[in-house]
Amino acid sequence: MKIGLLGYGKMGKTIENIALNRQHDIALKVDKDTESYNLDGIDVAIDFSTPDAAVDNILKCFSHNVPVISGTTGWLQHYDEVIALCKEREGSFLYASNFSLGVNIFFELNKTLSKLMANLPEYTISMEEIHHTQKLDAPSGTAISLAEDIIKNSKYGTWTLDAAKPKELYIDAKRIADVPGTHEVTYKSSVDTISIKHTAHNREGFALGAVIAAEWIAGKKGVFTMKDVLNIG
Numbered sequence: 001m002k003i004g005l006l007g008y009g010k011m012g013k014t015i016e017n018i019a020l021n022r023q024h025d026i027a028l029k030v031d032k033d034t035e036s037y038n039l040d041g042i043d044v045a046i047d048f049s050t051p052d053a054a055v056d057n058i059l060k061c062f063s064h065n066v067p068v069i070s071g072t073t074g075w076l077q078h079y080d081e082v083i084a085l086c087k088e089r090e091g092s093f094l095y096a097s098n099f100s101l102g103v104n105i106f107f108e109l110n111k112t113l114s115k116l117m118a119n120l121p122e123y124t125i126s127m128e129e130i131h132h133t134q135k136l137d138a139p140s141g142t143a144i145s146l147a148e149d150i151i152k153n154s155k156y157g158t159w160t161l162d163a164a165k166p167k168e169l170y171i172d173a174k175r176i177a178d179v180p181g182t183h184e185v186t187y188k189s190s191v192d193t194i195s196i197k198h199t200a201h202n203r204e205g206f207a208l209g210a211v212i213a214a215e216w217i218a219g220k221k222g223v224f225t226m227k228d229v230l231n232i233g
Helices: 010-021 051-063 076-088 101-116 141-151 204-217 226-230
Strands: 002-006 025-030 044-047 068-070 092-095 124-131 158-160 168-175 182-188 193-199 222-224
Touching: 002 010, 010 025, 010 204, 044 051, 044 204, 051 068, 051 076, 051 092, 068 204, 076 092, 076 222, 092 204, 092 226, 101 141, 101 182, 101 193, 101 204, 101 226, 124 141, 141 158, 141 168, 141 182, 204 226
Parallel strands: 002 025, 002 044, 044 068, 068 092, 092 222, 124 168, 158 168
Antiparallel strands: 124 182, 182 193
């Protein structure tokens, strides 16, 4: 499979190594200094670029009938527009806030726990996420996905990065050098605390998941998620 890497930072380079080890070709590398690029001959594109470049990258893939996997966060205010255009152009698109196979299992654990705790208002819920200092957005896309699933099954109406108010789910977003990604959800009452936590040890888990998603989407049309890839949920 000929893969185009739209974004060639640390994640792009890690994806490249894993893709090559899985016998794929890297036919295109686009970094922050690339002014234009050609998608001819690309079987699938993997976008780990920047929030201001992601939408243009994705739409260009649609225009060239190239399936695109996106792991860039911070652009989701345009998500509905992108999905509509994907369907209109009969494209192939898979977005995930986190491609780690373990994190996608964690998403399902989070949903299940939120449903179990839904009728226990004595518990307050909070979240902590920690990432490396080069991460541009806060909270992480993964934290937002976790929060949205909690909100569906709780007294909270929204999430906040500020001091928590009664119906706001507090996310403590920290940026610390060389931390690939840690997410913890905590339920606390006056008598006990329940928490679930996922800790990434390196970027390889995210990169492997993205390459597996790229392999999976080949020959498919539509809008997909990692739940489709893993056949869960």
